[in-house]
Amino acid sequence: MTLRTEDTAPWIFTIGLFVFWEAVCRIFSVDSFILPAPSEIFAAAVKYAGPLWRNSFVTLWTTLVGFLLAVGFGLLLGLVVGWSRTIYRGLYPVMIGFNSIPKVAVVPILVVWFGVGEVPAIITAFLISFFPIVVNVATGLATIEPEMEDVLRALGASKLDVMLKIGIPRAMPYFFGSLKVAITLAFVGAVVSETLAANAGLGHLMTQAGSNFQMPLVFAGLLALAIEGIGMYAVCAWLEYRMTGWAHRSTMNA
Amino acid sequence: MIELDDVTLAYRGRTGPVLALQGTSLKVGRGEFAAVVGPSGCGKSTLMKLVTGLVKPTQGRVLVDGQEVAGPVKIAGMAFQNANMLPWRTVLENVLLPLEIVEPYRSKFRAEKKQYVARAEKLLDTVGLSGFGSRFPWEMSGGMQQRASLCRSLIHDPSLLMLDEPFAALDAFTREELWCVLRDVWERIGFTVVLVTHDLREAAFLADTIHVMSARPGRIIETRKVELPRPRDLEICYDPRFSDLVQVLRHKIAEVRQA
Numbered sequence: 001m002t003l004r005t006e007d008t009a010p011w012i013f014t015i016g017l018f019v020f021w022e023a024v025c026r027i028f029s030v031d032s033f034i035l036p037a038p039s040e041i042f043a044a045a046v047k048y049a050g051p052l053w054r055n056s057f058v059t060l061w062t063t064l065v066g067f068l069l070a071v072g073f074g075l076l077l078g079l080v081v082g083w084s085r086t087i088y089r090g091l092y093p094v095m096i097g098f099n100s101i102p103k104v105a106v107v108p109i110l111v112v113w114f115g116v117g118e119v120p121a122i123i124t125a126f127l128i129s130f131f132p133i134v135v136n137v138a139t140g141l142a143t144i145e146p147e148m149e150d151v152l153r154a155l156g157a158s159k160l161d162v163m164l165k166i167g168i169p170r171a172m173p174y175f176f177g178s179l180k181v182a183i184t185l186a187f188v189g190a191v192v193s194e195t196l197a198a199n200a201g202l203g204h205l206m207t208q209a210g211s212n213f214q215m216p217l218v219f220a221g222l223l224a225l226a227i228e229g230i231g232m233y234a235v236c237a238w239l240e241y242r243m244t245g246w247a248h249r250s251t252m253n254a
Numbered sequence: 255m256i257e258l259d260d261v262t263l264a265y266r267g268r269t270g271p272v273l274a275l276q277g278t279s280l281k282v283g284r285g286e287f288a289a290v291v292g293p294s295g296c297g298k299s300t301l302m303k304l305v306t307g308l309v310k311p312t313q314g315r316v317l318v319d320g321q322e323v324a325g326p327v328k329i330a331g332m333a334f335q336n337a338n339m340l341p342w343r344t345v346l347e348n349v350l351l352p353l354e355i356v357e358p359y360r361s362k363f364r365a366e367k368k369q370y371v372a373r374a375e376k377l378l379d380t381v382g383l384s385g386f387g388s389r390f391p392w393e394m395s396g397g398m399q400q401r402a403s404l405c406r407s408l409i410h411d412p413s414l415l416m417l418d419e420p421f422a423a424l425d426a427f428t429r430e431e432l433w434c435v436l437r438d439v440w441e442r443i444g445f446t447v448v449l450v451t452h453d454l455r456e457a458a459f460l461a462d463t464i465h466v467m468s469a470r471p472g473r474i475i476e477t478r479k480v481e482l483p484r485p486r487d488l489e490i491c492y493d494p495r496f497s498d499l500v501q502v503l504r505h506k507i508a509e510v511r512q513a
Binding site (some may be wrong): 145150153154155156157170 | 303306307308325326327328330332334336338340341342351352354355356357390392406407410416418
């Protein structure tokens with residue numbers, strides 16, 4: 001019984017939010033230009049279903065391409081950084097500095113280099129999302145139990161052996177955990193770039209709708225973003241669970 | 255088998271050089287069960303690292319099997335207070351881990367895997383874990399994990415077993431059970447054991463010789479032969495000779511703690 005309430009809770013809360021929103025808009029008769037009611041937003045979503053689909057798809061693929069680049073690069077850099085203390089110490093300040101730069105500030109540069117379009121979106125998604133992957137993989141490698149390392153090293157294991165047998169499997173839960181953070185960031189990056197300079201994508205659609213004063217459509221765009229974000233997060237969470245279920249079960253029992 | 259000859263070890267700590275061991279000399283014969291006891295922080299674990307070749311002495315010599323230790327000795331099995339099982343491997347795969355690392359097993363691992371698995375299962379059997387090979391470590395109790403850890407340290411037929419407080423985290427009953435497991439395995443196979451512990455009863459029950467270390471910088475200040483007859487069983491813990499020995503050791507450690 002408790003389980004069923006728990007399972008339906010996300011739906012109840014989501015629907016509750018929309019009902020509350022609708023009620024507030026009606027009771028206080030809020031101007032739909034300031035805050036459109038959910039009913040108007042849904043109506044706009046149905047009316048502009050075609051453009052919403054097309055642009056959602058553009059945002060989806062730019063995000064995914066940027067994200068996949070970040071996974072590859074982040075995994076590689078994370079392994080390198082976690083491998084050697086010297087590299088870790090040397091590269092860390094640089095990476096933190098790089099990560100501190102708001103990626104919005106980079107988009108104009110990317111536009112100068114690559115022109116308006118999908119490429120800046122992909123690169124922004126990549127730039128914003130590789131950092132958590134690097135940090136997590138490196139942390140997984142750097143926190144090998146020293147005793148476990150001793151056991152292997154006393155047997156004559158090389159650094160590579162220790163990494164292959166312990167470090168990398170150990171870093172996997174960290175890696176898959178970071179994907180959930182990275183995908184959301186990649187999404188943010190892609191949309192930011194689209195908002196500033198693109199010919200397509202949800203960010204572009206919303207800017208256009210905004211300048212045409214079509215507020216319900218702007219909010220429909222937001223809704224599409226939220227749905228897409230949840231979907232991609234869910235895929236990453238599922239992947240994490242499938243790949244490193246042992247980590248969840250072991251912490252639950254430990 | 256093991257000889258430490260006037261060994262000093264200093265390392266750079268956070269606040270300057272730390273002297274872990276100073277002028278330590280120690281001899282352990284082949285097939286002997288030696289225990290090292292001492293107050294906490296006396297460098298017992300450093301001793302383990304020296305013997306297994308993980309650290310080099312600042313001064314003096316460490317000999318294992320008549321040869322000066324220059325790198326990892328490869329003939330040693332190790333077990334620690336924490337069982338350190340890899341949670342993504344089953345118990346059996348955990349036990350097999352050393353064979354994936356150390357020669358000559360490493361290069362034959364794929365070809366002879368069946369034989370190695372049989373060997374691991376036999377070893378699991380001797381510590382009372384038969385049928386648990388396909389479980390994951392986190393599905394087992396601390397005592398069972400420690401048994402598996404013992405198997406892992408023995409799978410490659412080491413002639414030397416280094417144990418660093420392996421039973422310290424277990425409850426009293428499990429601990430005594432595992433004393434007997436270790437005793438039986440040792441009596442059957444006959445490897446050399448160095449057991450670092452702060453449990454004096456454990457040392458007296460298991461060991462042939464007990465070495466007492468001083469507080470840091472560590473030094474062996476006393477070596478005692480345990481004259482209790484073998485085979486010993488747990489009843490011997492109530493023997494007056496046993497209590498006398500523990501008493502003497504306790505006083506000795508109390509002395510060095512105050513000094």
